[in-house]
Amino acid sequence: DVKVTQSSRYLVKRTGEKVFLECVQDMDHENMFWYRQDPGLGLRLIYFSYDVKMKEKGDIPEGYSVSREKKERFSLILESASTNQTSMYLCASRDRGTYEQYFGPGTRLTVT
Amino acid sequence: DQQVKQNSPSLSVQEGRISILNCDYTNSMFDYFLWYKKYPAEGPTFLISISSIKDKNEDGRFTVFLNKSAKHLSLHIVPSQPGDSAVYFCAASEELMNYGGSQGNLIFGKGTKLSVKP
Numbered sequence: 001d002v003k004v005t006q007s008s009r010y011l012v013k014r015t016g017e018k019v020f021l022e023c024v025q026d027m028d029h030e031n032m033f034w035y036r037q038d039p040g041l042g043l044r045l046i047y048f049s050y051d052v053k054m055k056e057k058g059d060i061p062e063g064y065s066v067s068r069e070k071k072e073r074f075s076l077i078l079e080s081a082s083t084n085q086t087s088m089y090l091c092a093s094r095d096r097g098t099y100e101q102y103f104g105p106g107t108r109l110t111v112t
Numbered sequence: 113d114q115q116v117k118q119n120s121p122s123l124s125v126q127e128g129r130i131s132i133l134n135c136d137y138t139n140s141m142f143d144y145f146l147w148y149k150k151y152p153a154e155g156p157t158f159l160i161s162i163s164s165i166k167d168k169n170e171d172g173r174f175t176v177f178l179n180k181s182a183k184h185l186s187l188h189i190v191p192s193q194p195g196d197s198a199v200y201f202c203a204a205s206e207e208l209m210n211y212g213g214s215q216g217n218l219i220f221g222k223g224t225k226l227s228v229k230p
Contacts, residue, residue, distance in 0.1 A: 004155070031216070040121070042222035043156070043201065090155055099144045099205050099216055103155030 003027070004104035006091050012110045019078040021107050023091030031094040032074035033101060034058075034066060036087040043090065049074055081111045115139045116204050118221035125228050131189040133224050135202030138183065143207040146218065147176060147187050150199045159200075160187070192228045199223045 007022035025032065034046040035058075045058030047066040055066050063085060067075045074093075078085055088108050092101040117136045125131045135145075143164045148156035162169040162176045162185065169176050175188045189196055201223045208216040 009153075033217075040222060042118075043220040045217065048217065092155075094216065097208065099146060099161065099208060099218070100158050101218060103148075103157070105155050106153070108153070 004091055004093055004102050006089075006104040006107050008107050009105060010108045010110075012112065013078075013081050014112055015082060017081050017111075019081050019109065019111075021076040021078075021089055021091075021109070023074045023076070023093075023104055024072050025074075025091075025093040025102070026072065027093065027095065027102070028071065029093035029102075030071070030096045031101075032068065033092040033094070034064075034074065034076045035090045035092065036060070037090055037106075038087050046076065081109075083111050085109065086111045113138070114221075115142075116202055116219050116221040118200075118202055118224050120224050121222070122225040122227070125192045125226065127194055127228055127230050128191045131187075131192045131196065131226055131228065133187040133189075133200050133202075133226065135185045135187075135221055136183060137185075137204050139204070139206070139219075140183070141206045142204040142219075144205045145176070145178060145185050146203045146205075147174075148201040148203060148220075149196075150201065150223070156201060189226075192226075194228050194230050197226055197228045199225045 004025045033048045035043045049055045049068040065077045091104040094101045146161040147159040149159045150156040178185045202221040203218040
């Protein structure tokens with residue numbers, strides 16, 4: 001079974017703090033993704049990576065950065081958290097040559 | 113501009129009856145379609161998929177139908193069970209290439225919340 005884990009299920013941070021969200025997958029997948037999910041807006045792609053040290057912007061990259069130093073780990077960084085970044089953050093991974101993405105359990109981030 | 117649209121934010125169905133969730137798309141380059149199911153406070157889980165070369169795919173109680181000319185797909189759940197109550201996301205992808213880049217990335221609809229009442 002593919003397993004995607006995220007470092008925290010729930011996180012509360014203050015405005016202006018630097019926030020790190022970690023994601024680890026155990027299936028040697030090349031592709032990894034960060035989404036945020038908001039009510040009525042569905043899943044929106046923030047950043048993705050198709051190889052170690054490679055990263056590409058998704059649809060809503062503003063205010064975020066990412067890091068992929070190892071194949072199994074993909075980190076999302078909020079340089080200076082703002083209240084409009086309060087959301088559910090979902091990490092996913094995908095094997096090369098397949099369409100299906102496997103999701104982690106999500107991190108519910110609240111910025112106060 | 114939304115490329116994948118789920119026009120019904122919610123659907124309520126009686127247990128044992130059929131649930132039909134609909135999805136429309138605008139990009140004629142989409143080649144592969146997936147449905148995901150999501151419970152609150154959990155990540156989405158893959159449910160069923162269909163390639164553009166098919167018009168139907170079935171897996172137990174779940175069937176996905178694809179009408180390419182109408183750019184429309186639907187998910188049928190028969191019979192519906194209370195445990196099916198969740199948000200269902202339709203997703204689509206252009207043809208997958210085996211090199212890097214955005215090929216194979218999924219475009220998601222906004223979701224339909226299904227409630228199955230006992």
